[in-house]
Amino acid sequence: MAKIIEAARMDLNNTLKVDDEDDDYMVWCPDHNGTFSVNSTFNEVRGRSNEVEWCSFIWSSVIHPKVSASVLKLIRNGLATEARAQSIGVSLASCCRACYNGEDYVTYILWKCSFAQVIWQWPRQKFKCTKSTGNLKQAMRVEKDWSPLIKQMWTSTVVGGMMALWQQRNSMTLLIHKLLTVINL
Numbered sequence: 001m002a003k004i005i006e007a008a009r010m011d012l013n014n015t016l017k018v019d020d021e022d023d024d025y026m027v028w029c030p031d032h033n034g035t036f037s038v039n040s041t042f043n044e045v046r047g048r049s050n051e052v053e054w055c056s057f058i059w060s061s062v063i064h065p066k067v068s069a070s071v072l073k074l075i076r077n078g079l080a081t082e083a084r085a086q087s088i089g090v091s092l093a094s095c096c097r098a099c100y101n102g103e104d105y106v107t108y109i110l111w112k113c114s115f116a117q118v119i120w121q122w123p124r125q126k127f128k129c130t131k132s133t134g135n136l137k138q139a140m141r142v143e144k145d146w147s148p149l150i151k152q153m154w155t156s157t158v159v160g161g162m163m164a165l166w167q168q169r170n171s172m173t174l175l176i177h178k179l180l181t182v183i184n185l
């Protein structure tokens with residue numbers, strides 16, 4: 001038994017009683033040390049699923065975690081858009097602030113909008129990127145001959161571009177709101 005516990009890298013002293021007359025005590029098996037912790041409990045009870053392909057892209061070491069967290073909200077559609085408001089029953093007309101040709105939803109704002117396509121064209125030319133940037137999956141593709149540094153710069157550019165487009169959308173929304181407020185006065 002001791003060999004099995006040692007093979008599992010568990011703390012032998014913390015798992016087996018040396019003397020049978022010692023009092024019993026609880027051992028937390030999910031942790032290899034046998035000790036209970038919030039971290040090991042969380043890992044035990046959380047649901048695990050396959051890692052999405054954009055996970056390592058947005059949580060790159062070259063991206064500030066605050067930016068990564070914001071982009072995660074964008075990807076998960078966790079930010080306030082008119083399309084999201086419609087999805088929960090709010091009745092309103094959704095319109096892209098940049099082109100007025102599409103609806104106000106994240107995928108359109110970041111990738112489909114004609115304004116966004118013009119914005120993505122600039123880094124594609126600078127990086128000599130032949131890949132399309134019609135969505136995040138396409139934008140994550142890198143050229144085979146790019147060095148690790150260029151790949152990191154491209155990752156930073158894509159994530160930064162997504163945030164810039166979202167912030168531009170918010171600025172336009174605020175500006176329109178202010179204009180409407182002035183007109184109503």
Ligand SMILES: [Zn+2]
Binds near residue numbers: 096097098109114
């Ligand atoms: Zn647009």
